[in-house]
Amino acid sequence: MSYIVAENLVKQYGAGDAAVTAIQKMDFNIDWGEFIGVMGESGSGKSTLLSIMGAMNAPTSGRLTIDDIDIYDLSLEKMADFRREFLGFVFQSFHLIPYLTVIENVMLPLATIKMPKKDKRSKAEEALESVGLLDKKHRLPSNISGGEKERVAIARAIVNEPPILLADEPTGNLDTQTSREIMALFQTLNQQGMTIVMVTHSPECAGYAKRILNVSDGKLV
Amino acid sequence: MTLKEIAIRNLVRRKGKAGFILAGLIIGVATVVAILSFMDAMTKDINHKLEKYGANILIVPKSENLPLTYGGLNLGGVAFAMEEIHESELDRIASIKNARNVAAVGPLVLGVVHVNTQKVLLAGVDFNAVRTLRPWWSIRGMAPDQNGILAGSEAARILGVEHDTVIPIKNQHLNLTGVLRPTGSQDDHLLFTRIETAQAILDKQGQISMAEVAALCEACPITEMVRQISEAVPGAKVMAIQQVVKGRMDTLAQFKKFSYGISGVIVLIGGLVVLVTMMGSVRERTEEIGIFRAIGFRKRHVTHIVLMEAGIISGIAGILGYLLGLGAAQMALHFFSEATATVFSINLPLALGAISMAVTVGLISSAYPAIMASQMDPNSALRTL
Numbered sequence: 371m372s373y374i375v376a377e378n379l380v381k382q383y384g385a386g387d388a389a390v391t392a393i394q395k396m397d398f399n400i401d402w403g404e405f406i407g408v409m410g411e412s413g414s415g416k417s418t419l420l421s422i423m424g425a426m427n428a429p430t431s432g433r434l435t436i437d438d439i440d441i442y443d444l445s446l447e448k449m450a451d452f453r454r455e456f457l458g459f460v461f462q463s464f465h466l467i468p469y470l471t472v473i474e475n476v477m478l479p480l481a482t483i484k485m486p487k488k489d490k491r492s493k494a495e496e497a498l499e500s501v502g503l504l505d506k507k508h509r510l511p512s513n514i515s516g517g518e519k520e521r522v523a524i525a526r527a528i529v530n531e532p533p534i535l536l537a538d539e540p541t542g543n544l545d546t547q548t549s550r551e552i553m554a555l556f557q558t559l560n561q562q563g564m565t566i567v568m569v570t571h572s573p574e575c576a577g578y579a580k581r582i583l584n585v586s587d588g589k590l591v
Numbered sequence: 592m593t594l595k596e597i598a599i600r601n602l603v604r605r606k607g608k609a610g611f612i613l614a615g616l617i618i619g620v621a622t623v624v625a626i627l628s629f630m631d632a633m634t635k636d637i638n639h640k641l642e643k644y645g646a647n648i649l650i651v652p653k654s655e656n657l658p659l660t661y662g663g664l665n666l667g668g669v670a671f672a673m674e675e676i677h678e679s680e681l682d683r684i685a686s687i688k689n690a691r692n693v694a695a696v697g698p699l700v701l702g703v704v705h706v707n708t709q710k711v712l713l714a715g716v717d718f719n720a721v722r723t724l725r726p727w728w729s730i731r732g733m734a735p736d737q738n739g740i741l742a743g744s745e746a747a748r749i750l751g752v753e754h755d756t757v758i759p760i761k762n763q764h765l766n767l768t769g770v771l772r773p774t775g776s777q778d779d780h781l782l783f784t785r786i787e788t789a790q791a792i793l794d795k796q797g798q799i800s801m802a803e804v805a806a807l808c809e810a811c812p813i814t815e816m817v818r819q820i821s822e823a824v825p826g827a828k829v830m831a832i833q834q835v836v837k838g839r840m841d842t843l844a845q846f847k848k849f850s851y852g853i854s855g856v857i858v859l860i861g862g863l864v865v866l867v868t869m870m871g872s873v874r875e876r877t878e879e880i881g882i883f884r885a886i887g888f889r890k891r892h893v894t895h896i897v898l899m900e901a902g903i904i905s906g907i908a909g910i911l912g913y914l915l916g917l918g919a920a921q922m923a924l925h926f927f928s929e930a931t932a933t934v935f936s937i938n939l940p941l942a943l944g945a946i947s948m949a950v951t952v953g954l955i956s957s958a959y960p961a962i963m964a965s966q967m968d969p970n971s972a973l974r975t976l
Contacts, residue, residue, distance in 0.1 A: 426885060426970040447889050454887020465882045469604030470592070477592035479886045490592060526886070 372399035373565060374423065374534070379432035381418055381588075392418040393429065394588040400567065402533070405560040407579030408569045415588040416569045417538055423567060424457055424536050425449045436534070454479060458527030462539035464519040466511040466526075473498060473507035476525045483530070497525040501555060517548035524555060528564070535559060537568040541575050553578040594892060598899040605872065612868045612904050612953075613911075619861025620912025620949045621919060623854040624941065628920035630850040648804035648817060650827045652676050675798035678786075680824050684804070687819040694805040695723035700786055701800040702793035704760045706750055713760065714781045715789020724803050725778070732769025735784055740765040743779040744772060758782075761792050802827075858952055865956035869901060873960045877967065884969035897961035898954055905953025909946030916945070 381393035392415045400406055410416045421427035422434060428442045435441065436456060444452060458479075466475045476494040483490075498504045501521035506514055511522065520540060527535055537556070541549035553575055560566050560580075570576050584591045602609045652675060684696055697720035704713045718734045732754050735741050740758055742750065747770045752758060756767045765784060773779055790796050806816045813831045821829040873880070883893055917937075 421970045424885070424970075426968075447891075450884065450887050450889045452887075453885065457887075459885050465878065467597075467879055467882065469600050470597075474592050474596075474600070478597075478883075481592045481594055481597060482888055482892050487593070 373402040373404075373437060374400035374567075375433075375435045376423075377433045377435075379419075379422060379434060380430045381415075381422060381427070382430045392588050393422070396432070396588070396590055398583060398590060400565065403560070403563050403565055405556070405566045405578065405580045406568065407576035407582045408567060408585060409571070409573075409576050409582055410585035412571075414585045416585045418588075419585060420536055420538050420567065420569050424459060425453050454482065454530065456532050456534055458530075458532040458535045460520070460523050460527050460535065460537040460540045462542040464511070464516075464523045464543075466519055466522055468511055471508050471510055472503060472514065472522050475511065475522055476507075476529050478526060479530045493529055494525070497529040498522075500528070500558075501525045515548075517544055517551065520544060520548070520552055521555070524552070524559075528559060533563075533565055535564050535566045537566065539569055539571065541570070541572060546574075549575060594895050595899060598896050598903065601876075601896070602900055602903060605875075608868055608872050608875075609900075609904055612865055612901075613908050615864030615868070616861050616905055616908030616949050616953060617912040617915060619857050619864075619952070620909055620945050621915035622857045623948065624913050624916025624945050625919035625923065626850045626853055626857075627941065628917055628938070629923050630846050632920065632924055633846065647813065647832050648806055648820065648829060649832060650676065650681070650802040650804065650820065650824060650829050652801070653826065653828050675795060675800060676802070676824070676827050678797050678799050680826060681799070681802055683823040684820055687816075687823050689806075689816055689819060692806050692816065695720040697721060697724040697803040697805075698786055698799040699801050699803065700789045700793060700795050700798065702789070702795065704782070704792065706758055706760060706782070709750060711746060711750070712781050713789055713792065714783050715786035715793070716783055717786055720803075723805050725774075727774060728778075729772040730769040731772060732767075735765070735768045735788075737785055737788055738763075738765055739768040739784065740788075741769050741771060741783040742767060743774075743781045743783070744770060745779040746782055763788075763792060858948065862952045862956040865901065865905075865953055866959065869897065869957045869960035870963070873897065873964045876964070880964050880967050881969045881971075884967065890965035893965040893967075894961040897964050898957055901953040901957035901961075902950055905950040906946060908953070909949030912949060913942050913945040 376396055376398050379393050379396040380391070383390045383392060394415075396419065408416045408419060418427065422429050423436075425441045425444075433440060433442070436452075439452065441449065441452065467478065470478070473491070473494050476497050477490050480490045480493065495504060495507065498507055501524050503514075503518060503521050503525065506518065511519055514522070520543075524535075524540075527537075535556075540556070541552055544552065549572070556566055556568065557578055566579075568575070568579060576582055678698055681696055681698055684690065684693060687693075697717055698715075700715040702713055703710050705711075721728065721734075730741065732741075740760075742752060747753065747767075750758070752767050754767060754770065757764050758767055759765075760782075765788070771778060771783075784792075786799070790798065804816075804820065806813065817829050817831050821827075880893055883896075
C-alpha cells in the first residue's frame with residue numbers, strides 16, 4: 371500500500387469561460403521513504419500539486435490520501451493538525467519570521483504543542499545541529515546568509531519529525547555550492563527515512579531524487 | 592516558543608504600530624479617567640459648596656393653617672393656633688443615625704415687637720449656627736451680645752437707627768451692635784438678637800418658632816435625613832427645601848450625563864483607532880500568518896496571538912492611561928476650581944475600571960482583525976508573496 375496516493379486529482383481556478391485548469395486528472399503513488407523530484411516548466415502546475423499535497427489547497431475533484439487519511443475529508447482545523455504532525459514545508463523564499471531568532475523560528479511548529487519549554491529548545495537545537503547551524507541559533511534571519519536561511523527553514527520543517535518533507539524550489543535562491551549542500555542535507559534526511567517531495571527546475575537538484583514526476587500543462591508526462 | 596512569546600516579540604518588532612495603538616488607547620483612557628475624576632472632584636466641590644449654601648432642611652411647628660404669604664408679601668392670613676417647639680427637642684437631632692452629617696442646627700424664635708411706633712419682627716437666633724446657615728451675611732459692626740441687637744438693612748433704614756443706637760423693646764434697652772448689609776432676603780426687614788434675649792422679650796422661654804438645619808450628606812439622600820429628624824422631633828414638621836435639593840440633584844445629573852457622553856465618544860474613537868491599526872497590522876502580516884497556518888497553527892491559535900497582542904497593549908494602556916488621567920484631572924482642577932479634593936489618590940475601582948475598559952475596548956476592536964487573520968487561507972497567503 372503506497373504512503374501517498376493521488377487519485378484523479380483536478381484543480382481548476384476560476385469558473386466558466388475564465389476557468390483555468392492547473393491540474394488535470396492526475397494519478398500517482400508515492401511510497402514511504404521515497405525522494406521524489408517534481409519537474410516542469412513555469413505554470414505547469416507543479417507548485418499547485420505541491421500545495422494540494424500540503425493540505426493547503428483543496429482539489430476541485432479527486433482524492434488525496436496520506437497514510438490512509440483522506441486529507442480533504444478533514445475539517446480545516448484537523449487539516450491544520452495534520453500539517454503539523456505529518457508535513458514539513460521548505461519554501462523557496464524561506465519564509466522565516468524576521469523578528470524571531472534562528473532557534474525561535476525553528477521552535478515555531480512546537481509553539482502549539484504542549485511540551486516543556488526545555489524540551490522544545492532541546493528539539494530545536496537538535497534540528498539546528500543536524501543542519502549545522504547550532505552556533506548561529508541566537509541570530510536573527512537578517513544576520514545570516516541565504517544558504518543559512520534555507521538550512522533554518524529545513525530545521526524548522528523537521529523539528530517536529532514529520533514523516534513527509536515538501537520543498538518548493540528549495541535551491542531557487544541559492545548559488546550552486548550552497549544548493550549542493552542543501553541537496554546533500556535532503557539526501558541525508560531521506561536516508562533517515564523521511565519521504566521528500568521536492569519541486570525544482572534544476573536538473574542537477576532533481577538528480578538527487580530517486581524518482582522524478584514530470585508535470586506539463588497540469589498532467590503527469 | 593509559545594503563542595504569548597510570539598505576540599510579545601511581534602509587539603516589540605512593530606514598535607510603531609504598537610506605539611500608535613498604545614498612544615490611542617492611553618489618550619482615550621486618560622481622557623475618560625480625567626473627565627470622570629474631574630467630574631467627581633467637581634461634583635464633590637459643588638456639592639460641598641451647595642451644602643454650605645445655607646440650610647436645606649426646615650423644622651417647623653405642626654399647623655393646620657395655610658400661610659397667606661408669598662415672596663415676603665403678607666396677604667393677611669395669620670397662622671393661628673400654632674404650636675411652638677421646645678428647644679430641648681432639637682438636642683435629639685444629635686442622636687440620629689446620620690448626626691455627623693448635620694453641619695448646623697439653627698433654632699429661631701420669632702415674634703412681633705414695637706420699636707417706637709413701628710411693628711417689627713424680632714428674631715432670636717444662635718449666632719454660631721448662623722455662620723453656617725447664612726454664610727452670606729455681612730455685618731457692619733459686630734454680632735450682638737446678650738444686650739445687643741442686630742438690624743437688617745431695611746429695618747435699620749425704616750427705624751432710622753444706626754450703630755450704637757439704643758433701641759427700647761418692651762422693658763429692655765438693646766444696643767445696636769451692627770447692621771446687616773443688604774441680603775435681598777426677608778432678613779433685611781428683621782431685627783436679630785440672641786435667642787435667649789428674644790425668648791425673654793417674647794415670653795417664649797425654652798421655646799422656638801422653627802429651626803433650620805444644614806445637612807452635609809453626599810452619600811445619603813436628603814429624604815433620609817428628613818425621615819431621621821422627623822423621628823427625633825415627632826412634634827414638629829420636618830421638610831427639605833425642595834428647590835435647593837432638586838437644583839443640586841439636577842446639577843449633578845447634568846455633570847454626570849455630560850461626562851458619560853464625552854467618555855462614550857472617546858471610547859468609541861479609541862476603539863476605532865485600535866480596529867484600524869490592527870486591521871493594517873494583520874494585512875501586513877499576511878505572510879507570517881500564512882506560515883503559521885502552513886506549519887499547523889489552528890485558527891484559534893492565530894486568533895489567540897492577535898488578541899493577546901491587543902490585550903497586552905490594552906492592559907499597559909489602561910495602567911498608563913489611568914495614571915495620566917489622574918494627573919490631568921489634578922492639573923485641570925487647579926485651573927477650573929478652588930477645590931482641594933484629592934483626586935490624585937489611587938481610586939481602586941476607577942483604576943480597575945480603566946484597565947478593564949481599555950482591555951475590553953482593545954479586545955472587542957481587535958476581534959474582527961483577529962477573525963480576519965484566522966480565516967486567511969494559508970495557500971493564498973503564501974501565494975500572494
